[in-house]
Amino acid sequence: MQLEIYQVIVPIISIVFIVSLLQRFWAGKVGWQESMVGGFFWVAVIFFAFFPDLISQKIAGLFGIKSNINAVIFLCLGLIFFFQYKLFLLVKQQQSALTALTRKLALENRQKEEDK
Amino acid sequence: MIQPQDICVVIPAYNEGSVIAEVVGGVRNEGFAHILVVNDGSSDDTAAQAERAGAVVISHLVNRGAGAGAQTGIQYARLNGIAHIVQIDADGQHFPEDIRKLAEVMDQEQADIVIGSRFMSRNKDIPMIRVLYNKLSNVFTNWFCTRWYSDTQSGFRMLNRVAIESLDLHIDGFGYCSEMIILGEKSGLIIREVPIRVAYTAYSMSKGQDLYMGINTAMNILWKLVSHPK
Numbered sequence: 001m002q003l004e005i006y007q008v009i010v011p012i013i014s015i016v017f018i019v020s021l022l023q024r025f026w027a028g029k030v031g032w033q034e035s036m037v038g039g040f041f042w043v044a045v046i047f048f049a050f051f052p053d054l055i056s057q058k059i060a061g062l063f064g065i066k067s068n069i070n071a072v073i074f075l076c077l078g079l080i081f082f083f084q085y086k087l088f089l090l091v092k093q094q095q096s097a098l099t100a101l102t103r104k105l106a107l108e109n110r111q112k113e114e115d116k
Numbered sequence: 117m118i119q120p121q122d123i124c125v126v127i128p129a130y131n132e133g134s135v136i137a138e139v140v141g142g143v144r145n146e147g148f149a150h151i152l153v154v155n156d157g158s159s160d161d162t163a164a165q166a167e168r169a170g171a172v173v174i175s176h177l178v179n180r181g182a183g184a185g186a187q188t189g190i191q192y193a194r195l196n197g198i199a200h201i202v203q204i205d206a207d208g209q210h211f212p213e214d215i216r217k218l219a220e221v222m223d224q225e226q227a228d229i230v231i232g233s234r235f236m237s238r239n240k241d242i243p244m245i246r247v248l249y250n251k252l253s254n255v256f257t258n259w260f261c262t263r264w265y266s267d268t269q270s271g272f273r274m275l276n277r278v279a280i281e282s283l284d285l286h287i288d289g290f291g292y293c294s295e296m297i298i299l300g301e302k303s304g305l306i307i308r309e310v311p312i313r314v315a316y317t318a319y320s321m322s323k324g325q326d327l328y329m330g331i332n333t334a335m336n337i338l339w340k341l342v343s344h345p346k
Contacts, residue, residue, distance in 0.1 A: 092339070099184045099288050102176045106154075106188055107195065110174045 010049035128185025129206035133160035140169035154185040183292025207320040218274040228305035232272030232312035257294040291336040
């Protein structure tokens with residue numbers, strides 16, 4: 001099997017991300033669900049790098065898409081939406097935390113002034 | 117009968133240094149001595165002006181939006197055992213003498229929240245574009261309510277202790293007006309409306325919502341209903 005350059009680079013990058021994910025899991029920074037999803041994603045990327053035609057044809061066949069190129073485009077769009085949603089969720093969480101913190105500080109500062 | 121000393125007037129304010137002293141003074145002149153200005157991370161002298169005019173000032177270190185300011189006022193009331201709060205806008209569009217109207221309706225109808233409605237009586241001063249935005253917001257908000265409210269976006273509201281204890285607003289921006297009504301209904305609070313007057317000036321028109329903010333508000337409400345359904 002003749003390997004293209006991307007078929008070496010993409011799996012290496014994926015393995016780096018998998019190792020990093022495992023480290024984060026062991027350090028308790030991410031839960032097992034997120035680790036499973038992340039791990040599955042990066043393993044899928046490795047397989048996709050090794051067998052791009054076979055996998056894209058299977059996906060095209062599964063969803064009734066005519067060509068495997070279209071299947072790749074739809075898959076990428078799906079992934080972009082997924083990551084966009086994750087980002088949106090993160091921003092909302094950060095905003096809520098910032099508001100809660102701002103409110104707590106404001107009320108505490110007021111209390112200190114009243115106690116003086 | 118609810119007395120002025122039983123009411124804390126909460127004014128969320130962001131960069132309102134040029135008008136806040138007048139608004140606080142107007143409320144004081146109506147006999148309401150307990151005034152809280154929630155300075156929402158203003159970059160001007162809003163806090164100093166409000167304090168000089170006789171208000172208690174709570175300052176957010178960073179700007180978090182009108183809804184965040186309103187919830188801070190509610191939280192303050194909750195912590196300090198305040199029986200009633202009245203929220204009014206800081207841009208001077210509301211008439212402080214209308215606070216008594218809200219108090220009367222709260223008393224007579226045993227309501228938990230009383231909303232000052234700009235659309236229950238004829239208010240010629242309201243610009244058409246504001247009428248349009250508000251009507252659209254009403255349709256959107258009332259979709260999630262069991263009753264029809266004529267002014268879901270009014271910032272002039274009175275809350276009693278039950279409402280103060282039960283409301284936990286999550287929307288930081290202007291969407292809190294709708295959120296309060298939807299949440300209030302879900303919590304079984306009695307919500308009533310009373311007609312109020314408003315004075316729109318060039319200054320107050322420069323504040324408030326535009327179309328982009330309205331769409332953003334609608335998205336925030338939808339998101340809130342999905343992420344915090346209770």
